[in-house]
Structures are given as structure tokens and as C-alpha cells.
Amino acid sequence: MRADRLMAIVLLLQHREQVTAAEVARELEVSERTARRDLDALGMAGVPVYSVQGRGGGWRLVGGARTDLSGLTASEARALFLVAGPASSATPAVKAALRKLVRALPEPFRAQAEAASSSLVTDPQRWGSSRVEPRRPRFLDELQDAVIRGVQVRLGYVDRERTGTERTVHPLGIVAKGPSWYLVARTGTGRRTFRIDRVSSVAPTAEPVHRPADFDLAESWRAIADEVERKRTPLEARARCAPHATDVLRMAFGARLEVGGTTTDGRIEIVIRGNDERKLAGELAGLVDYLEVTGPPRVRDHLAAIGNTLAERYGSDRAAGTHERT
Template sequence: MRADRLITLLLLLQNRGRLTARELAAELEVSVRTVHRDIEALGASGVPVCADRGPAGGFRLVDGYRTRLTGLTGAEADSLLFAGAPGQAAELGLGADLATARLKLEAALPTALAGRVRVVQDRFHLDAPAWFRDADPVPYLAAIAQAVWDQRVVRADYRRWRGDVRRELLPLGLVLKGGAWYLVARADGAPEPRTYRVSRFLAVEVLGETFDRPEGFGLAAYWEESARRLEAACLQQTARLRLSPRAARLLPVRFGSAGVAALAGAGAPDAEGWVEVAMAVENDRVAVGDLLRLGPGAEVLDPPGLRAAVRQAVRELAGLYEVLGGPGPAVPGGHVADGPDPGGPSPVR
């Protein structure tokens, strides 16, 4: 709406000082011509806007002028939860609201504090998604978010590992984890909530029917407990590993907290710098792929079943490369060669 854009334009000039028409157009995502029309509208409404000519010129407010139009709308207040994650706010349809809310907050601050805010913005930045990973496509996120807010039932087609399903869901909350969105919802008739990865929704229809939230349900508490249950279910065994110095350095990178804990209990290094650790891992199928990512600097010592599974995977890889490209370098005895990561089970249903 034009009224909202005029307020944003006014706050930009108040908070940042002189700005060119092109800079304002980029901030407002409009054309330069539209900026000139909006500047004229502000002037006609009594806002003292000056136009400075020349290479260093631009538009500015008369010295000393400050607007008091700094109250937040409901949508702007909602958007502040994502003040450090503008990309995720945009996915939820709150991008413009967040931008305006930040400008209003900055305008309401004393000059010294507003300057500190700008310094922090220049020096600290939050980037939620993991490295080397494109964001999941989430075409239905905004609709799901609105259903969560309005407590409305949704009818959804969802892609599971075991096949696609259609369900009516009672959406209780959204969680952003590692750059991916998850919906916590109760399937109609199910006693307990479940977790659904938003990118796997194939179709979503928000129904007119509303529902009551379960008494005492807390999204943060549910997610924390769900994460604990998932970790306990996935980490089914303890592997004893012999690691080269390089593989030991990679352990926290590849395995996160489990790798950190394993290194904390590592034994003394041998003459070549290799150490032995005990680390919680998933079932053999998943653990093989994870451990192969450490390359030839990792040897599985126990349990015997996992060691045998890794050995078999290495043999199959060696055979594959002999067929495709002739014999390659020998695999060091007892050590693990690099190989593909077959992935693991998803934490969602």
C-alpha cells in the first residue's frame, strides 16, 4: 500500500540521512520515478524534504525534523521474532513488515543508541542455513504459518519415505532448524503431535474449521524433548575408532556434539599421532556412510559387525573403481577409504 511505503520512505530519510533516489528505490523495491512521486507526496503532506543537487546530492529531511509515527502494527510486532533472520521472515510473508518494524524501532531510539544499532548491523550477521546446502523450497510455508496463527485445520498431501499420504492436521507451531522449516501438528484423531518437514508438503488447503490447542502444550518444550528422543533412537551403538590427526580434527565437523564428546574422552596419541575414541553412532547402514566420510584416516575397531560392514563397503568401492577405471591405489589395510554418503533417516514422518 502507498501509505505504508510513504511511512517507510520517511523513516529511511530520518534514520539514514541523505539518500539518492536510486538508493531509496532499491530499499523500497520500486522505480526511481515512483520515489520522486512519493517525495512530492511527502512534501505536499507537510514533511520538510530537501533535494540536494550534484554528484553528492540526494533527498534529506530538514535538520531537526523527526516524525513520531513509530508505533508498530500487529504484523510488524509479529515479525520482530525474525529480526536476525530476514530471509526466513520473507519466507513467512513478513519481509516488508520486518523491514518497517526495524526502521520504526530505530527511529524511536535516542540518536546515540540508534548509532549503536547500525554499528551492530555492520559487524554481526546471522546466516541460518548450513554450508553447501540450498534452502528447501517451501511454497506452502506462508499458508501453513497463517493456519498456525489462526488455529485452522489444514488438509495436506505429504511425501513420506513410505509413500505419499493425505491428512487433516491441527497445526500447533513452526520450527526453523538448520535452515529447514518443520511443522509440529497433530493428525486428526492422533493423541500426540508429530513433526513434518514443510518442504515435503505437496499440497496444502487451509480449511474453515478451527481447533483448540492442547492444554499445556509448549512448542519449545515439545521440540527439545522430541530432539532428545530422536537422538536416543538414532544413536543405537558405540563405535571404537582409531583416528589419524586429520580425521580427529574432522570428527566435530562431521559428527557435531557426538564427535566433540568422543574427542574429549580420547586416549593418548600413539607414536604416529593416532588416537582411539569411543563415539555414539547410528545403525550400521547409516554409520558406514558417516564413517567413510572421514577417509582413510579412520579405522573401526569395534563393534565387529560395524567393522565388517565398513570392510565390505570398501571392497565394493574398490571393485567399482577397478571396473570403471582400472586398478587404483591400494586401500591401506584396516583403514577406511573415502566413499559416498548414503545419508540417513529423516527426523520427520
Template sequence: MRASRMMTLLLHLQVRGHATGRELSALLEVSERTVQRDVDSLAAAGIPIRSTRGPAGGYRLDGGYRTRLTGVGLDEAGALAFLGLAGPAQQLGLGEILEGARIKVWASLTGEAREQARQTAERFHLDPMRWYGTPEPVPMLTRLAEAVWLDRRARVEYVGGGKARTREIDPMGLVLAAGDWYLVALRDGERRTYRVSRVVSVELLDEPAARPAAFDLAESWARSRKELETEKTAIEVTLRVQPEMLPRLRGMVPVHGQDRVPVTATGEVELTIPFESESWARWALLGLGGAVEVLAPDGMREWVSGQVRAAAARYG
């Protein structure tokens, strides 16, 4: 444990050039006195670490010293897929492992390459989470990740449509899409997609998962998404919409209907858009209040009008 901590300290100084005792204490989750003892041990071993006191004090490596002990372990190698995605890595329980791998990768770079990487990190950032929301609780995520990693069949309890169902599945992979986790699995040889937040229990079985040799997670997810997004239209609704509601409205309709909704407009817009169900259309449009007027079909217009009148009566 101490050797790993001292290596992290050394590589951090190699990457950053300088760090205060407080910074190292927070990074290593130890006291500043322990940091000082580790520094003293490294210095006694011949590592040229210099410590300085005062407001600008801290620790630094002298003479451009570079260690070659930057080997990435197997667990760290697996975590490298999440570089730049610290949040999802944390959800999977890979946060500390990823940080160790990141430090080693940066430490292994030449000065010029490290500067290029630093400039890129300053100019580009990946944020897979959706706006105005916190991630859904996914208490079974790490358990499902274990089943995926070990290629083990699993018995899962899944809640969908208000009903709990138990299924035996062959987990194929986990996908993070717009801030939500999904499990891609095979059930009776057929591809299935499960929202991880709706999985309430996971039992790993002793049988190996039946993973097809040619299975491609990215391609499988793309097919699942396309199938969902191209579902048949249940109803089309003609609306008159105020321009400030267009971005919100665009997010309510299926992918195949989004090109009918302009991103911007200078006045009210009249358009006809599809919805995947009449129930969803009703409540989605009602939520837009007075910014939208339903023109057709007549049944939809009458229903929304009735709900508005009932709301007005309730509020006097």
C-alpha cells in the first residue's frame, strides 16, 4: 500500500512539476505529515525531491528527473477506456484505478507530447450527462458490470410497465447513453436491452454467458437504438407553437419527426409532427401550456381544451 502511494506521489510530481503538501495529502488521502515521511523516504532512496517552505512552498523534482516505472497494470489498462469520463468510471467503481492509470500515462509522455495533451484537455471536455438532471440510481450497475466482465449468465429481476419480472440472460455489455445506463443482453438467443435503473436484483449463475464470437457491442447498440427510434407513428398532431418552445418540442418527438421542427423561428410556427403514442402526445403538449395550440386532430384538441378548462376551474 505504501509503495503504491509513494509511486503515485512521485508520478504526480513528474506530471505536475510542483505540488503543495495539502494537494498531495488530498490526492493520497493521508495526512501532510505522512506525505512528508514519504518524501523523506524517496529522497533517502536517491530521488531528487526538493521541499520548500512558505506560501509558494511544496515539493518538486529537481533536474528534470523522470522515472521509468510507469507500467500500466491490467486493471488500469481496462480503465483506460474511460479516460475523460471520470463520472461514469466512478459509477462503475473504477474511479481510483482510472486516476492511477491516467497519472502513469501522463508521466510516460515526453515534454512536448505532455504539453500537447495538456492543451487538448484545456480545450475539449466530454460530458455524457444530460442537462438539468442527476444520474438515475443504479444500485445494480457494479453487479451487472461484474457479470459482463466475467462472462457469466445472470438471473435478474427487472421492473417494467409497473410489473416485476425475473429473467435469465447472457449479459453482453453496458452502454451509457445521454446519462443513463443500459444493459445489452441475450435472452433465449434474442437481443434485449434493459434500463439498468429498473434492475432491482442480480444473481450471477455458475454457467458461462453464451457470447457469440462475432458479437459487436457498438454495432448491436446502434441497431437497438435505430429500432427504437424508427417505431411506427401512432398519431400526428398539427400545432401552432411559439418560437421559444421549439427546442423543447423537438425533444418530445421521435427521431424520424425531429426534422419537421425548426430549431429557431421569428414568430409562431404551424407544423405537423408525429408522436409514438396518443397518451404521450396528450401529456407532452399539455405540459407546454399556452405556448402551444393544438389545431388537429379534433379529438386531441378537445381533450387538451377540456384539461385546460378543468385546471382553470380547479384554480378558480
């Protein structure tokens, strides 16, 4: 994204005082032509950059490189470093450059900028076959602000039984899962996940968040999502497939597919999760060219029944058509 590159160049100028187009190109992994075009665009947009001609020349910011990071406010610094986080669509090169440049931030902003870069995780896989349209929850901004500032909040929440509660939580991160948004937080009873569209009120406190030293939002969410998926799909069908078939099966089953080791005949052991034997057999029946189901027996029985029904219904029609032609 070009906006990410332009912001990265501004920070690069602040950090190094003077840069050449070649240095910008190397830092952001773009061509020198693109770097010069971006530097020119900053000047045209009103950013006070100017070029120094001749040997030893380059590009500088008017007023020098240590002028309070172009006057960025704390909220602007946080917003900037959101583009360096795991949920960003920025290129890896831009993310890397922004993370390096965090050292150029004034000390009061640095912690919040670093927190912003790890405050949000995006998981594009929807739960099951949900087709709910994404909608921005009412209290999303307030909760993300609490995560970044590292303050506890008094949280009002309505659960799936429509029971309202209120509690003080330690916000640890925000997750976008398909169209749904979640708050991962530490509570008096352990780590919990709250659907943000069920949050009824948010009141920040002055108390700091007690964040585990080894906490990683992406890893924590993977564990949470795996646990939820297992509860939603407790049935496991075991199968073997050819190596080239795993891509097709991933497209068909998504997170419900687990790929294991290689068997002695070169096939891959897999597990496919579901919540109903008959329904899972129906899903697998259309993929018989790609896999052999080895268990459980009830799923194999349903597959055999489906095969017999298909043979009786369509095999007899085929035979009758052949007889009529003769």
C-alpha cells in the first residue's frame, strides 16, 4: 500500500536526518524509481521534504530529523504502527521498516506504538458455513484503545442466553474472525473471549493491565479457535489420501482438516472433523477419488449405503438406457 510506504519514508527521514533514493529503495524493497516518485509525492502533499543536490546529497526534512517526529500525537503514532501489525495488509517490507523505526519515536509514545502493532489479529476463516455480513461493533474502538493503552475496563456483557453481567477485565487483544470481532481478556477466572457485538458498556479504569510476559495474541487465538472448532465438530473421520489431494481437501474442509504423517505406501494420513456421522459421510462421498476413509465404522457404513443407493438409482437407469439402444 502506497500510504504505508509514504509514512515509513517520513519516519525514515526523522530517524536518519538525510536519506538517498537508493537507501529508501533498499529499506522498503522497492525500485529507486518508485522511491523517488514517493519522495516527490511527499513534497507535493505538503510534507516539508527537500532534496540536497550534488555529491553527498539526498533528501531531508525541513527543520532537521529530530523535530518531535513531525509532530505526531500519541494517537497518530499508534495508528501508524497498526499498519505494522499482523492484521495489516501492508507488505512485509513496510512492516519490517516500521518496526525498525519504532526506535525513532519519542519515549512517551513508544510503548503504545509497540502495543498497537500487536493489538489486532485477523482470522479470515468463518465459523462453519456462516454467511453473516461483517459489521463494525459499537465498542470496538474503545476496547482497542484500552488494549493499546494497557488499562483495565469495566465491561458490560450480554451472553447467548441474554443474561447481562458486569465485570472488570484486563484487555489483551482484539481478533477479527470472519465477520465477527472478539476481545481476548484476562479475568478473575482466567483468560476469556468476549464477542464484541455482545458488549453493552465499556468504562476504562485507571488501573494497568496485568499482561502475562509470554502472551502472544496470535498464538493465544489459534489455541482458542482450535478448542472452539473441536467443540463444534467433535466427530473425527480418519482417512488416507494421495499427497496431491491435500490442497483439494483443504479447500473443501478448511480448518476441519488435520494433515498427519505419511504411510508406508506414500499416502497421507488425515483427520476430518464433523458433528454428524451421516452428514460427514455425505460430504466425503463426493471425494472418493481423493481419499479412502478408514474409520470410524459408522461413517464407512453410511458411505457404503450412499454408494448402494447411487448404484441402484443411477446404475439401473444406465442399464435400461443401454438395453433400449440395443
